[in-house]
Amino acid sequence: MVKGGVGKTSLSFNCAIRASLYGLKCALIDLDQQANLTRAFRANINTNDYPIMIDIIKDKLNINNALINVCQGIDLLPSGFENAMLNTFLLINAIPLDRAFKQLITPLKKSYDLIFIDCPPDLGATVTAAAIASDFIIAPIEPDDFSLDGLELTLNELKNISEKFDKNIPIKVVLNKFNTKTNLSHQTLATLINNEKTRNLICKSFIRANQELPNAIEKGLSIFDGLKSSGAKEDIDLLTKELLEMCKT
Numbered sequence: 001m002v003k004g005g006v007g008k009t010s011l012s013f014n015c016a017i018r019a020s021l022y023g024l025k026c027a028l029i030d031l032d033q034q035a036n037l038t039r040a041f042r043a044n045i046n047t048n049d050y051p052i053m054i055d056i057i058k059d060k061l062n063i064n065n066a067l068i069n070v071c072q073g074i075d076l077l078p079s080g081f082e083n084a085m086l087n088t089f090l091l092i093n094a095i096p097l098d099r100a101f102k103q104l105i106t107p108l109k110k111s112y113d114l115i116f117i118d119c120p121p122d123l124g125a126t127v128t129a130a131a132i133a134s135d136f137i138i139a140p141i142e143p144d145d146f147s148l149d150g151l152e153l154t155l156n157e158l159k160n161i162s163e164k165f166d167k168n169i170p171i172k173v174v175l176n177k178f179n180t181k182t183n184l185s186h187q188t189l190a191t192l193i194n195n196e197k198t199r200n201l202i203c204k205s206f207i208r209a210n211q212e213l214p215n216a217i218e219k220g221l222s223i224f225d226g227l228k229s230s231g232a233k234e235d236i237d238l239l240t241k242e243l244l245e246m247c248k249t
Contacts, residue, residue, distance in 0.1 A: 007140040007142070007174075007176040007177065007207070007213075008118055008119070008121075008140055009032070009036045009037045009040065009118055010040075010213050010214070010217060011138070011140055011174065011176065011207070011236075011239070012028060012037060012116045012118045013028075013037060013040045013041075013217065013222065014213065014222055014223060014224075014236045015116070015236060015239060015240045015243060016028055016074055016114065016116050017071075017074070017222040017224055018224060018236055018237055018240040019073075019113070019114050019240055019243075019244065020071070020072065020073030020074050021073075021224060022240075022244075023073070024073065024113035024114055024244075025073055025074075025075075025111070025112050025113050025114075026073060026074045026075070026112060026113065026114045026115070026116065027067060027074075027075050027076075027077070027108055027111075027112040027114070027115045027116070028074065028075070028076045028077070028115075028116045028117075028118065029053070029076075029077045029105070029115065029116065029117045029118065030052075030076065030077060030078055030079035030118050031053055031079060031083060031086070031117060031118060031119050031120060031126055031127075031130060032079055032083070032118055032119065032120040032121075033079060033080070033081050033082070033083040033084040033120060034079075034120075035078065035079040035080055035081075035083075036118075037076075037079070037118040038076065038078040038079050038080075040217050040220075041070040041071065041074075041076060041220075042220030045068065045076075045078045048080075050066065050068060050078055051066045052066075052077070052078055052079050052080050052082060052083055053077065053079065053083055053086060053101075054082050054083050054085055054086050054089060055082075056077075056104065057086070057089065057090070057095070057100065058089065063077065063104045063105075063108065064107075064108070064111075075112075079118075083120075083126075086125070086126040087122075087124040087125045087126050090125040090126065090129065091125050097125055097128050097129045097132060097165070098129075098132050098165045098167070100125075100129040100133075101117075101129045101130055101132070101133040102129075102132055102133040104133075105117075105133045106133070113247075114243075114244075114247065117130045117133070117134060123153065123154065123157045128157075128161055131158065131161055131169055132161065132165055132167055132169070134169065135170075135247070136169070136170040136171065136172065136246060137158070137169060137170070137171040137172070138171075138172055138174055138203075138243070139151060139154055139171055139172070139173050139174070140173075140174045140175075140176040140207075141173060141174070141175065141176065141188070142176055142177045142188075143175070143177065143178060143179070143182070143184045143185040143187070143188035143189075144184065144188070147188075148188065148191060148192075151173065151198070152197075154171075155171070155197060155198070158171060170246075171201055172201055172202075172203050172246065173192065173198060173201045173202050173203065174203045174205070174206065174207065174239065175188070175189065175192075175202070175203070175206035175207065176206070176207045177207065177208075177209040178206045178207065178208055178209060179208070179209040180208070185209075189202075203239065203242055204238075204242060205235065205238040205239040205241075205242045206235065206239075207232075207235045207236070207239065208231055208232075208235055210230075210231060210232045212230055212231075212232040213232050213236075223236065224236075
């Protein structure tokens, strides 16, 4: 998604945690220079001590050796501010975008059941390479016009990428921070349903507006660290199950 703050990192983090609790082995690749996914695990990772994606690409390192175990069932490729140079490095060095990440990530599928790539909020070379390396894309949007505009730009760019690199890139849209009591949330859903480009892309699961998800990450926890049931747990569980079904197709 072009727009930041729509929940990409939070959903990647919590869905990976839930999938690992179901017994799946997950790899998470943080490409965003803000490194919010890296910080979410509170693993005290100093990226000066560990290679990040820009290092792997520049120095031709083995990505397997760069993944760090951050909790049971989950390994992480951390990110850092230097990843801001990824777009420029890929373009200046004329690295083929259809192979830049794909040749790194494809071998990981032998070791992991799920691989999440948390991308920066832009449509540059880094995101293009990540999209080509992915089996499908999850685009979370919030109920507002800016998110809808960002989704339209994303869909148009994915169409261009698909045509240029002759690769079908399935995409699913997740409604995040959905408030059943507000007209704006229902208007956003109606807009997606009435648009022939998006009506078949909407996930059946959605994430209701709640404070539990950001509060948990702020404390260095996942929402599944406690035993108490909650709407947030229910929503993430349903979304994770839907994603797992998508992986089977």
